[in-house]
Amino acid sequence: MERDGSMERDKGLNRRLFLRGAALLGCSAAAHPLMTTVTLAGSDGGQPLGDQRLIVVILRGAMDGLDVVRPVGDAEYAGYRPTLLAGPPGLDLDGYFALHPALGGLMPLWSAGELAFVHATSTPYRDKRSHFDGQNLLEAGTGLDVPAGSVKDGWLNRLLQVTPGVQVETAYAVGQEAVPLLAGPAAVRNWAPETELVLSPQAELLLEHIYHDDPLFQAAATEAIELTSEERGVAAGGMAADGAADGGVRLKSVAALADFAAARLRADTRIAAFSLSGWDTHRVQAGIIGKSLAKLETVILQMRDSLGPEVWGKTTLMAMTEFGRTARENGSGGTDHGTAGAMVLAGGAIRGGRVYGEWPGLGAGDLFEERDLRPTSDVRQWAAWAMRGLYGMERGVLEGVVFPGLQMGPDPRLIRV
């Protein structure tokens, strides 16, 4: 595979390419649905969602909330999980809950009030415990009052649909994997930072020439070239965190993903979404969840570092999963599909340093169907209150459009005011 050493690429060339594009498009440029961020910057100073940034991470595979935010103060807990608790102890959070040691790097955020959790929360999904259906419900943001699959857009897309003045770059879906959460009629951008577009300078010039008369191809190619050359700059500059001994490459790639999203969020983007997989820990959970948590930790820390203190102060990251896992570990050192789980919140905009949600207990009569942590809240309530806190969304819109049929309940005051 060819490497053209173009890390020091000629920025002027890109600039020329898109300036010519803008001139070609003339006055219709602003109306073109695929005009680039760069082209629109300056022509429109208004930010439809203001200054607050929202990052939603879908944890695919059902994260074991009981292992991540450990209810060590609950008398029943240790008995359910002899194998899983054999390793290093959790890190004390509030005297009742302890954090999984693989997230130890986040403790300074906890102390600074920039990290929080919601426990015993779930979507309205019950009983069947299928990843596919569970993620479908989580991302559609619907309840059980409408048939599964009948709502085809994601709740984060509906937030954009009800926000006037949204531009295509207001929201970004990041990564190779589809993010149905952001899919729908409101146009959003998609980019996978691992996309490679290695062109010789001559090939780039010739592409510019052949796309000259086709605005759609020209705009897309210009942006692709800009984004990939930016990526190479990041890789060369070593901004991405070095991974630990094992899984280093993976950590680098999630750090690159966070870096990419952060760069967009520093500019005109206000909402970013992506997914992290690797949570379906039916066997030897201790080893697997440690690696997945290391990725989540890298995403959060890299996001904080890349956004910088000012933007991080206006940022809310919510990581949510389709359901939790069984209270008892199974016979192979893992856990099976359950019901309620935990949500991770980070960012300078949140009121952190606490575990939100009502704790249902783990006693015999407390468990859902005698096996799972019982849900005491709906994940959509927390997301809705976050959007209300960040963007001042009307409660009626949140309960009627973004999450149709949701009862938001009392205000948990997740977001600093």
Add this chain to the structure above:
Amino acid sequence: MTLDPTIAAFRFGYGLPVPQGAGAEPEAMLRALRGPDTVRARWPIVGMAEVLPLADAIRRLKTRAKEDAAALPLVAVAEADIEAMADAARRATLARAIDNPDSLRERLTAFWADHFTTVPRQRVEATLPYALVEDAIRPNLTGNFADLLTAVTLHPAMLTYLDQTQSVGPNSATGLRKGEGLNENLARELIELHTLGVGAGYQQDDVRQMAELLTGLGYNVRTGMFFDPKRAEPGAEVVLGQSYAGDGLTPIRAVLRDLSLRPETAAHIARKLAVHFVSDAPDAGLVAALEAAWTTSGGNLDQVYEALLRHPAAWAHEADKARQPFEFMVAALRALGITGADIGALSAKQMKRQLMWGLRDMGQVMKEARGPDGWAEAAEAWITPQGLAARISWAMQAPSLLMANLPEPLAMARAALGSRAGERLLWAVARAESLREGVGLVLASAEFNRR
């Protein structure tokens, strides 16, 4: 009317150069379509007759493995057989599209496979969407829409994908005994996507009644499609004002026939065909002509296709659509001179890295549309920064990894673009630094990617 053979190849086929024996005039294209489906024998793809015994064997092995761990490796072997069938089906689908001189048949097959999207959700289901094409779509491609709709609706791939097997009449014997109820998924999509279309004048109650009417229908790997009267909601159902009663499949067949003849269905699919083949904003006269052909023939698809091919707007020079990634890849392989036999001979690694990953990066994993509404049509949905970057990268790199001797780029440009090979593009291709980049420019060009 003089018809441009380049337009025929781009709009109704898989591009230039066309395989030997292909026609470029409506008469020749229709004659081929009305003739036998010859590529099926040459590039076979499994139907349920082959899939079912293997799926059932996997079920039995899994049951056995619960008591006897020695059976576990056998499960893995049987699942690998399913994957091998799916791999063969992917290769055959590509090979048919590349080689079949009756390219319109392949494009229409792809259109209906998308209209009736199914997606595998487990390893054992990997071949189901291909079996749907073989068993239900290809045999009914040019007949009445009612027959196509019925064959698809009763096919295991659809019954599984849209959860019909989980739907039980709440007042049926099984429903009362187990406390199970309706799953409206298939009923809803049948009306909303497969026939009348979103926004047509149906109510939630029609969907519910339709769901009740479909109860009893399901699929399992022992018997294939089944109708179990113990799961069927008792009594008659009223869908769109018409009452359906009776036992077994009779009322289900009746409602499918009636849905296929509704004027909303004619309007919905006429427009969809025009959008898919001709333009994202199709000529109103073209849509009206297709709708009229549908209505007067009672949904005879052969008549509808003929109306499409004979309408002047179908031969307009504007190319405002983008080839979808699968179509782009087939056209590129044709332009490179890669044949179906070459695809059959690719190593597993080449197949995966050069073709399947290429499609994934361009946004179109085969048989994995995001939902039952299938792939997007609009050019803007495909020619995004991400999507175009993937096409450019593939165009620049994959050809030289797939073949030893690349074609001469200018000659390839003329052969692959016909009347669309413009001066600006030829000028640039002639100035490429290497054969590899010259070929890449042709395949990445807007002229090649639009139709």
